[in-house]
Amino acid sequence: QLQLAESGGGLVQAGGSLRLSCTASGRTFSNYAMDWFRQAPGKEREFVAAISWSGYYTYYADSVKGRFTISRDNAKNTVYLQMNSLKPEDTAVYFCAAGVVDGIQPSGAMDYWGKGTLVTVSS
Numbered sequence: 001q002l003q004l005a006e007s008g009g010g011l012v013q014a015g016g017s018l019r020l021s022c023t024a025s026g027r028t029f030s031n032y033a034m035d036w037f038r039q040a041p042g043k044e045r046e047f048v049a050a051i052s053w054s055g056y057y058t059y060y061a062d063s064v065k066g067r068f069t070i071s072r073d074n075a076k077n078t079v080y081l082q083m084n085s086l087k088p089e090d091t092a093v094y095f096c097a098a099g100v101v102d103g104i105q106p107s108g109a110m111d112y113w114g115k116g117t118l119v120t121v122s123s
Helices: none
Strands: 003-007 010-013 018-025 033-039 046-051 058-060 068-073 078-083 092-099 117-122
Touching: 003 092, 018 033, 018 092, 018 117, 033 068, 033 078, 046 068, 046 078, 058 068, 078 092
Parallel strands: 010 117
Antiparallel strands: 003 018, 018 078, 033 046, 033 092, 046 058, 068 078, 092 117
């Protein structure tokens, strides 16, 4: 089992920034591609960003491209999501997830999930 724990969520004004972290334990972190998903109230969970096991390849949803940056530190078993120029529509619970396949994957393809961290962007 790979355990994932997100942190860094909170309340921020529109235009502000937050950095989410997701720390893994239990298995070899560097064996997994890591993704961020989010789920807004009343909406389905959606893909946000992904990073390959090496960190060389990154992928983004169109809605966050140019504003969010995903990165990872395999020595610290941690993946990050730097969120800049936040908008009210970015308000959601953000989840990190681990999978064995690189690229943009549906949520059902991910093997392990964290419990999520809430990001609220006020207008």
